[in-house]
Amino acid sequence: MSNGLGGSIGLTIPLVVGVILKHPADGAISSVGALLAGLVASQGYHRTRVQALAWEAVLMSLMSFGGAMLSSNTVVFAIFAAISAAFAGMSLTLGPTFSIVIIEAVLQMAVSSAFQLDFKQALVRSVYVFLGVILQLVIVMISWAFGIGKQEFSTVSKLFGILAKYTEAVVTDAQLPQPPVFFDYQSALGDPNPFLSQAKLSLINSQASEAEQVRVNLVAFVNLTRPLTRDPLLNEAVTSILNRARDALARAANSVLWETKERGLTREFTMGIDSFSGTLAILEALNAPDRLVVTKLLRQLSRIGLVTDSDLTVEEPNFNPKRIRRWRPSIRDDLSAAKAVIVANINLESDAFRHAIRLVIATFLSVLVTREAHISRGYWVFLTVIVVLKPDYATTIRRGVERTIGTVVGVGLAVAVVGGLKMSDYQLIPLIFLLAIGAYWVFRANYATFVILLTVLVVALLEIAGLGVVVTAKARLSDTLIGGVVAIGVYLIWPTWGKSNMYVKMAQLLAAQRSYASALIEATINGETHLNNLNNLLIRARSSRIVAEGALERVSYEPKQQVLGYVKRAQFVASARLFAGACLSLHAACNSATAVMFSDETRGDLEEVSSLIQRFYTQFIEVLEGSKLAAGVDIDIARLEKLSNKVAQDLGRGPRRGSLVALALLEMTDAVRSIDDLLSYVMSQD
Secondary structure (H helix, E strand, O other): OOHHHHHHHHHHHHHHHHOOOOHHHHHHHHHHHHHHHHHOOOOOHHHHHHEEEEEEEHHHHHHHHHHHHOOOHHHHHHHHHHHHHHHHHHHHHHHHHHHHHHHHHHHHHHOOOOOOOOOHHHHHHHHHHHHHHHHHHHHHHHOOOOHHHHHHHHHHHHHHHHHHHHHHHHHOOOOOOOOOOOOHHHHOOOOOOOOOOOHHHHHHHHHHHHHHHHHHHHHHHHHOHHHHHOOOOHHHHHHHHHHHHHHHHHHHHHHHHHOOOOOOOOOOOOOOOOOOOOHHHHHHHOOOHHHHHHHHHHHHOOOOOOOHHHOOOOOOOOOOOHHHHOOOOOHHHHHHHHHHHHHHHHOOHHHHHHHHHHHHEEEEEHHHHHHOOOOOOOOHHHHHHHHOOOOOOOOOOOOHHHHHHHHHHHHHHHHHHHHOOOOOOOHHHHHHHHHHHHHHHHOOOOOHHHHHHHHHHHHHHHHHHHHHHHHHHHHHHHHHHHHHHHHHHHHHHHOOOOHHHHHHHHHEEEEEEEEHHHHHHHHHHOOOOHHHHHHHHHHHHHHEEEEEEEEHHHHHOOOOOOOOHHHHHHHHHHHHHHHHHHHHHHHHHHHOOHHOOOOOHHHHHHHHHHHHHHHHHHHHHHHOOOOOOOHHHHHHHHHHHHHHHHHHHHOOOOOOOOOOHHHHHHHHHHHHHHHHHHHHHHHHOO
């Protein structure tokens, strides 16, 4: 059951119940809670989704009660709203899912403040809101019985698809593409469907692990054979292997893809080592340990994907209560951990704390001004401030513009459709259901379109609640414009430019790559490969690189780019990706036990290379963190290049045509040289 359909059903049921019981306003407010909960239902996977909805049910009902009870007193409500906004701002430190939970609870409070109720009425309405969110939670749990394993199998399919596209790019592109980047698939596989059997989950995890190892060996194969492609015979053999690898990976993706009819069909990767004379020539051109990379890749491709129908039997729901009991969160531990994270970020260096301060000021002012100016439906100003104001410049401006455009168009449609057709409550319910499906469907793809549909939907809900179409539409339009201006204005008065955050993320990336490279070189020297440790360092380095590239991209939208223009940012990204590719090659070399081939002199050179890279990265990290701005560059890049070339020569192939270890070291050196140039530039700017 898709999130859009399930969320729309969960939104419509309380509305229908409210209309039937002659409490349309209560039903409409409950539907607002269910609408927001439907957005949370698209976050996370299984356990995280249910936990988030459980917390949202509690928080949203409490905030609904507080908003309805306190809205009659302007000062008290303004203080309550400001405190709530502070928590919404600091919730950024809790991760995206639970941040959305807290923000939506504040939004529910804003909507509930439109109705000044006594204690009993406010309590009843908060119960309606609670039940609306719980209904969404139940729908999510029911959806587990449909398509058991769909999410998990599709996740693995995407991994194989990424590798197939990378292989295709290697064959067709004039320039060598960057190493393939996997998304955070561990989160999906680490939060599986509770109906999924342990055997099937183990199979899925093994396929994901296989994809990770293929990624390492595939990049290593490309790097190893790149110098060989100058020879026509070898180039033909390399291209043949890559073409067959692409086909095998594409078939593997289809074999585990949930929807395809070819799922699980047995296919054989027929590229044997003795099938082509060129393949033997490739192996002859490589050092003995590096041949293992090629043969291991071919063996992996021969068995990749799901190859037996027994892997694909459709499972009946097999609810395991023990697995659910393991999910039960410790409320005390959760609150303690959240408190520790929030307290640690209460300082002006924290983006979340600065964002919280801006939200408090904007919220307090918007509530006071709208109340004192007697602006109709002024809670929309407060609501818009919470939605539009973000911790970074790019998102704040983009969200403000998209929300304004969406509201203007949505108000026009609402007046024409809801007001013009004069529909009854029962006629509005199917319209609201269809609008909800559309809104959920486009939420991630196009925010402006989402706002258009949401505006019409909310106006229809408030029409059922008895607030009137024209009045509601006009108020939403004017209040949205005011709220957008307030949000953007407050941000521009006290902005947080991306420079500091960008440098922090760059430093974290370099620290992760330094640890990964150091462990790889040590494993290469000693011949002691701890796969779990190396894989964990690989995942950490990849995650840090994705975050750093996101921070660099956000800076490009800011008007004040005092440091690191587009060229320098692109240079850093390219250098980091080059270093990442070199690490993957070295990782494959470690898996092939290349270290046993090294002489004592070569081992000593490798130790010095590792030391130089660590010292250089440490220095650049200190510069980025601001603790060594005045220091000079004390790492001898020429010495690093000399040692890397010497290792290549010692391994018997010479520079640029060496073993996998040598190629990895040479690429690391190229990356360090590029970052050294960037280091000098950063220090000159500061």
